[in-house]
Amino acid sequence: MLPLDPQADAGRRAWVACPNCDDRRGCARCEQGRTCSEHWRYLLSHVGSLLHLQCRSCTHIWAHETHFGATRTPWERITSGLRRP
Numbered sequence: 001m002l003p004l005d006p007q008a009d010a011g012r013r014a015w016v017a018c019p020n021c022d023d024r025r026g027c028a029r030c031e032q033g034r035t036c037s038e039h040w041r042y043l044l045s046h047v048g049s050l051l052h053l054q055c056r057s058c059t060h061i062w063a064h065e066t067h068f069g070a071t072r073t074p075w076e077r078i079t080s081g082l083r084r085p
């Protein structure tokens with residue numbers, strides 16, 4: 001297992017399935033596409049529509065292409081904590 005990335009911050013979360021451990025399989029909230037309190041990933045960084053994520057369960061790090069471009073609404077559905085107060 002990798003250590004948690006220094007950029008990992010519980011205030012920046014993304015709801016994307018982990019390609020390594022699939023920990024949200026069978027979770028009703030995740031299957032409904034809702035923001036589950038258990039199965040979120042650390043959002044390490046993002047460049048354009050590409051997210052760099054780390055799984056809480058298995059510490060796997062990967063890049064996820066959202067294809068969302070610059071529009072705000074889909075971003076806010078899968079991530080939180082990006083907006084500054």
Ligand SMILES: [Zn+2]
Nearest residue numbers: 018021055058
């Ligand atoms: Zn995982």
Ligand SMILES: [Zn+2]
Nearest residue numbers: 027030036039
């Ligand atoms: Zn879940």
